[in-house]
Amino acid sequence: MPVANDCISKVPPTRDHLAELEGLETAIRYRIHMNTDWLARYVECFRREQTAFILAIRDPESKALVGALPLEIQEVANEQGLKIRQLIPLAGVQSDFGSLLCLPGCERECADRIAFWLADSRQEWDSLRMNILPQSSAGWAELAQALVAAGFSPKVSRDRFFYKVNTDGRWADYEKRFLHRRMDTVRNLINQLTRDSGGMKVERLERGIEDHLGELMGWYRQRRKDAAQKDAFAMYPEKLAFLKSVLGDFESKGLARLSILKAGERVAAYQLDWIDRGIWYYYMPAFNEEFARYSPSKILLYETLRMAFDDPDVHEFNFMRGEESYKAQFADETEAYVSIRVVNPASARARASTLFSRLRALRKRLIRKA
Secondary structure, three states, X not given: OOOOHHHEEEEOOOHHHHHOOHHHHOOOOOOOOOOHHHHHHHHHHOOOOOOEEEEEEEOOOOOOEEEEEEEEEEEEEOOOOOEEEEEEEOOOOOOOOOOOEEOOOOHHHHHHXXXXXXXXXXXXXXXXXXXXXXXXXXXXXXXXXXXXXXXXOOEEEEEEEEEEEEOOOOHHHHHHHHHOOOOHHHHHHHHHHHHHHOOEEEEEEOOOHHHHHHHHHHHHHHHHHHOOOOOHHHHOOOHHHHHHHHHHHHHHOOOEEEEEEEEOOEEEEEEXXXXXXXXXXXXXXXXXXXXXXXXXXXXXXXXXHHHHHHOOOOOEEEOOOOOOHHHHHHOOEEEEEEEEEEEOOOOHHHHHHXXXXXXXXXXXXXXXXX
8 A cells, every 4th residue: 555654653652642542552452561651651760751752653634543653762782782773662671562553454554654664764773673462462464564565574473472361261160170280289388378377368459559569579579589580670770660650550540459368467478460451460479488388479379360260350360471380380371472573674783783693603503513
């Protein structure tokens, strides 16, 4: 289809422009990290005003918004120390799901216009990396095809995935069919914790969650330190302010939920989750090390999954990004992430980086054969 310059424009990620996307993101299934609050707070807390933008796609006649792609440009140093300007989804480093936003039926039109913009603005970027696209999301296949038509050579892969559970059925059926043999240990732990503490219960909060955030964060970060795991809050110092601001926004809209596992009168574990349009998103667990022998986070996960089945408004329990083995114990479904990567053939820096990578790979092969 013919594409005109006035069909697509690059606009700043202001709250007004992000709010305009609300009519588009309602069409996608996993929108929890594609809403105005999440994206606007990210821009504000991580100071991305100068590096983030929205590709806004409008109908050429009515000028109505039909699609959008929020992006940011990130400078990444390669092994040669060369700075590569990489386009990634806006808030992609803090998000689990992204998507091409468009009205149903406009996927091809929006993909063509994005590919046109990338070709027409090839001096502004060196590479493109879209790696948090759920396979069920609309538009990614059309975007890959449009990139080829525009002269690019996109690499499309589906080698990562996320876990989930369909909760429309009965808990008893799911437990018998899938969890029965897997959960013997958890049931034993529940019995032990109940016996040793004099009673176990789960409380659920939808308001006042920040009152518990300090303790939750302390346990979360200590666990990562003890396990020698990456601490995202150390890697991104702005992340705590971002979480607090998003939590306030989500609380006001009924999207936040804190589950608390109590052993007697003491808190043994927390689980901070998001809930939106019938999907329960498992976001941040943390537990009190004094109860570590009972695996309290696993007990709480078991109990909240049961709650999801019992809630008629919840249709899916989503484990979000991360392929940890404990999630596989509970989840009976997976969905692939689609990754689309593009090297800008007009970028000398991108070409030099690609050539260096190929030479290094060739050198390794020659060494192995020697």
